[in-house]
Structures are given as structure tokens and as C-alpha cells.
Amino acid sequence: MAEKVTIADVARRAGVSRQTVSNALNSPGVVREETRQRVLRAVEELGYRVNQAARQMRTGRSRLIAIRIEPDRDGINGSVLDRFLHGLTESAARSGYRVLLYTADDDRAEVDTFEDLLGAYEPDAFVLTSTHHGDLRTAWLLDQKVPFVTFGRPWSSDSPKHLWVDVDGAAGTAAATRHLLDAGHRAIGFLGWPPGSGVGDDRREGWARTLTAAGVDPTGLSRATSDEVADGEKAAYDLLRSDLGVTALVCASDSLALGALHAARSPGLAWQPGRGPGGGAAERPVAVIGFDDTPVAKAVGLTSLSQPLAQAAAHCVALLTTLLDGQAKPGEPPANVLLEPSLVVRQSA
């Protein structure tokens, strides 16, 4: 291990007291400029780094941000969290924070972990993902007055007030739908999840809104299913063989979109003569757009909506630091952030 350099070593070298070293580093305004320089030089020469544990004992601040790493369920959307995590780690480091990981199988287990962590490592804040209706976690954290941000809006109107950063799913599906309308499609279907999930409802809403605005009635053009490739394929097949003349699909996830692609390629559906936009236009495969721009989308040439994850992570850190370091004025709370996804156009649409 490297030899330890303490604040006392620096003090000795600079010919001042420990406290002056501390002040030079933490409250530069209070020390004379010349001594500050002298201290900084000593710090440099000795390679001094403040010991977090010791600082934490006195200040109660660990400069740690904790976040849960989920077992990537279906695997496809797991990469979203992964990319977010990377962005979070980078942004946090820039603000002098480190990211601590934990796992938990459900809300209750996660709250237990909160207690564990707060008792042992005392992270300064938590970042929550996958927020949902009636989230136990946010309520608990608010109750305990533990700082946190969620990546994802609080979906219920009655859900507790807290900081959040999110990506505007509706804006995304709206953009996707417009893209398809511009390409001449009219009967544009939607493949999503059963009502009740905030994220899913939001994404469906963007599609419906845009279609309606374009004079197309979305009724009957939507299907809901669980987030599995196979289920997406079934639902897409069902929608495509209906007599609504669906020529394009906007999907709530890349998993569903991949299923849709499979369905669209199944015999008797893709390349249907006379079904392309514009009536008797040339044969054309069913257009499909996914959501999240996962590696799978890139791999199979699926057009998809990309979330600005690094940006979202940076905003999370920014909100937390104003909450932790800066003094958030009571009258003027930090603003929540809603980011827009961007459409990555590939072969599928």
C-alpha cells in the first residue's frame, strides 16, 4: 500500500497548523493568499488526499451516491440501466462523488438495504430507477428525509413530491409517429404494455395524440402485451392481419419491436402488394420503430428512440449536488428535468 499522508504531514511541511491546511482546502477565503499557496504546494509535493472516512466522521458526509443495479430481466433493456450507470459514475466523479452499488429483489428489500447502507456507509443520497405507482421507496426516503432523485417521474398525481429527471416518452413516440406519417403511412399501429404503467401509458399517449392530430382515429390500432419478444410477435401478428391495413408499428420497447419485426417478416404479411401507403403503391415491408435504442436495435437495423442517458445521469447528479452542497432555497426548489429522446433512423422505418 502507499504510505499514508495525513493533514498533519502537510501542516508540518508547510509550517502551519492542521486547521490552516484544512481551511486552505475547504474555506480558501479565510486564509491569507500566500499561506494558501504554500499549503497547496505542500499538498502537491506530498501527494496528499483527504481521507474520506475521517472527514465523514466529523462532517457526516460520505460523498457517496448509492444506486441499485438490477438483474437485467429480459436482457434487452438491461443495457439502458448500464449506460445510465456509466453516465452517473462519470458525472458523480466530476462533482467529487462516487457511486456505490447494491441489489434488492423488491421494494421492501430495497428499503431494508436503505437502512443497512445508511447505518453503515451513510451514502449522502440515493438514485432510484424504475419508479412505479405506489412506490414504497420514495415514501420511505422522504419520511426519513434522505436526499434522493429518481430517474423516472412520480406517476400518480397523489405521489409524494421529490426531485426527478425523466425522458419524455410521449414526445418520443410522437416523433416516431410523425416520422412514419411523413413517410406516407396512415394506419400506424401501437404495440405497448397493459395500461397502468406510467411509462407505457405515456408512450402510448404520444402516439395516439399525434395520430389524432393527423386526422387518423387510433381506435383499434393499439395492442397491449407483456414485454417479451414472443408476446410482441403475437400481438403484432394479430394487429397486422386485421383488416385495418396497418403498414407501420410504433412500439413501447425494442423487445416488442423485435417481435413486431419477426411478425412482419412472417409469410403472408410482409411485402403485401397493394397494402403500402398510398393505396396501390409499390410493395413495402411493414415499418417498425422501437424504443430505447438498445444494442439489439443497432444489430438488427431497427429504427428506435434513443434516450439521452448520459445527460439524464448528469442532471441527476446536478440536482443532488445543489441539494447536498449548495443550499437549495426553500422558496425556489431545484427544477425537475424532462429530456427529449431522439429518433435513430435505421432500415426498419
Place this chain on the structure above:
Amino acid sequence: MAEKVTIADVARRAGVSRQTVSNALNSPGVVREETRQRVLRAVEELGYRVNQAARQMRTGRSRLIAIRIEPDRDGINGSVLDRFLHGLTESAARSGYRVLLYTADDDRAEVDTFEDLLGAYEPDAFVLTSTHHGDLRTAWLLDQKVPFVTFGRPWSSDSPKHLWVDVDGAAGTAAATRHLLDAGHRAIGFLGWPPGSGVGDDRREGWARTLTAAGVDPTGLSRATSDEVADGEKAAYDLLRSDLGVTALVCASDSLALGALHAARSPGLAWQPGRGPGGGAAERPVAVIGFDDTPVAKAVGLTSLSQPLAQAAAHCVALLTTLLDGQAKPGEPPANVLLEPSLVVRQSA
């Protein structure tokens, strides 16, 4: 925040001294059984949790394991690290450790981060991934006597000795090749990376060895390219249209395999009459096997080799804990671990 419970509170409650509480928890053998019970009851009642920062100050141990989270380059293989990370977090928690993340753009930056972290948070150990020839990091850590394990073997024969856990890539490609041989294929090609990368050479070797053992000369049946889908497609196309009658491909990654699948489906190559195994057998698509069993493989039905990542992570933690907690005997160092990947058979082969 929750009210803080210190060891003094527990001591008061149990009617003993602080030190006895500490002993009851850390050196149970030294305390009378009855008092131990009394202390444990007090701990339970008050919800006491040892403060890591305070403990760390005295013992110098943080119970933190640091690992770098990489920006998933091509996206496809990023999920491997993600799954490993999840396993690591779970295993570490079981042993009373937490995982701390950091990022770094290259070896040199990573070594700088080592210094930063060791000075500030004092992680007890590091887990390194993506080890490579002439790795600066392992040399530095060994020199500083900082405990660490690598997920990945030290590839050079002259590389420094340290703990590692790895997955036997050669065994994997050998199994894949056998699987293809059993299915009747003879001219089985290999798609990999340019020589020089330990991992890539290892995977190629397993294929070549197995083919040779089956009496097939692997000469000319191999192509090397960078790990991109498009490059894989080009290389596969090149190999397939040669006059060697290649009917199956083993690939060093899912990215390459995906490219191979595309190539195999390109007109004039797939379903080539008379080219199937057994000479004039029925038409058959080119078989493809990938490596890593990424979400993409699952999504497109690609047969692939799955690494036991959770297991690998667990072994990493096990090695570290014997190194840190247990007393690794000088004469009998902890054994490195080589795990076998398993073949996940899907439609592609």
C-alpha cells in the same frame, strides 16, 4: 435521517462497556456467552449498525471493492460486464462488502484513479476486467501491494503473478465445434480477431484443436477482423464464398456472429443446394455460433456460448475475501479459477 445508534448506546442498554459490545460482535469467543446474548439483544432492539467510517479509521479496512464500469463500446458485449457487475454486487454483499464504481479512459488514467481512490476511500481491493498484454494496472497494483483479482487471465507468460478468475474460451469454442461436428458439419470456419489478443487467440485455439482432432485441417478456414457486425459480415462473406465448402461458423463474439448471420442470409450463399454436410444432402442454412450469449443472441435466435458470469463474480469475491479476511498461507496461495462456458442452442445451429 434516521437517529444514529452508536456502540455506546448499545453498551449502555446492555449494561456493559463499549469494548465488550465490540468484542461480542467481532470476537465472540472472548465474551461470556450470557453477556454476548445480552449485547446481541440490545443491538437488535436499538437497530445498531456498525459505522463503517469509524471502523475504517481504526482498522484501515473499508469493506469496499472497486471496479471500473466501461462505456459499452459496441453495445453488444457491454451486457457481459453488466451481468458480471450484478453478480459481483450480490456476492460482495453476502460477504459484507460493497462495490464502488469508477471510470477511466485508459490504463494510465485508471492507475491515477487507483491513487485517488486509495487515498480517499481506501477500497480494500480492486477487480480488474479486460486484462491485456503488458497491462500497466496489474504491475502497479502488485508494486503497491494492493489486493486485487482480475476477471481474465494474465496472458503473457512473463506477466506478473496475481489472482485471477476466467472463463475457458477454448473449451467453449471446442464445445461449439464438437456440436457442429456432431450435426454433420465438416468444413467449420472460425471468425475471430487479429492475433495478439489473449482472449481471441484462446477462442480460436479451441476451435482449431477440435477440428484437427476430428481430422479436418483448419488451415484457411479462419478469418480475423475487428469486433464489428459489419466487419464480421464482410469476413464471413469472404469465407463462405471461398471454394472450401464452409457450412458452419464458430465466432469469437456475438457481434461477429451476427455479421455472419447476415452474410449467410445474403442471396447466393444461404440455402445452397448440394453444399450441406454429407455432400448431396438437403438444403441447409449455414450454421452460426456466437460467444457471450448476449441479449442480441437471444433476440435473433443465435446459438451462443454463455459465460457463467455470476459464478465468476462469486469466485472473484471468494478469492478476495480469503486474501483479505482469511489469512492466505504463504505456502498455499488461493487457487485461480477457470470456468467452463455452456452452449445455449438456438435456431442458428
Place this chain on the structure above:
DNA sequence: CGGCATGATTAGATCGATCAAAATAAACTG
């Protein structure tokens, strides 16, 4: 029953930083 290992518990110091308050130096005021 004194002398002494052995067992169980406790008091005091310590890790490295920061806080609070005191001490010292410099500057200002009438």
C-alpha cells in the same frame, strides 16, 4: 490460604479530519 494462571471486562489512547473557540497579528479609529 497465598500465589498465579486463565477468563472476562473495562479504561484510555488512537485513527485523520473538522468544528468551536481561543489566541495572535494586523488594521482601524478617535
Place this chain on the structure above:
DNA sequence: CAGTTTATTTTGATCGATCTAATCATGCCG
């Protein structure tokens, strides 16, 4: 120039745990 005010630096205590060494019980033996 004494009397303060202001700027700068220093001393001592403290955060919560563990280490070291000392204290207090017990049990055993000759």
C-alpha cells in the same frame, strides 16, 4: 497611542469504532 475591530492562525475537543494494556473475578494447586 490606547482601545477596538477585523483578519489569520492555532489549540483542544470530537465523530464512533477498535487496539492496547490494565483491572477485576475465578479457579486451581501446593
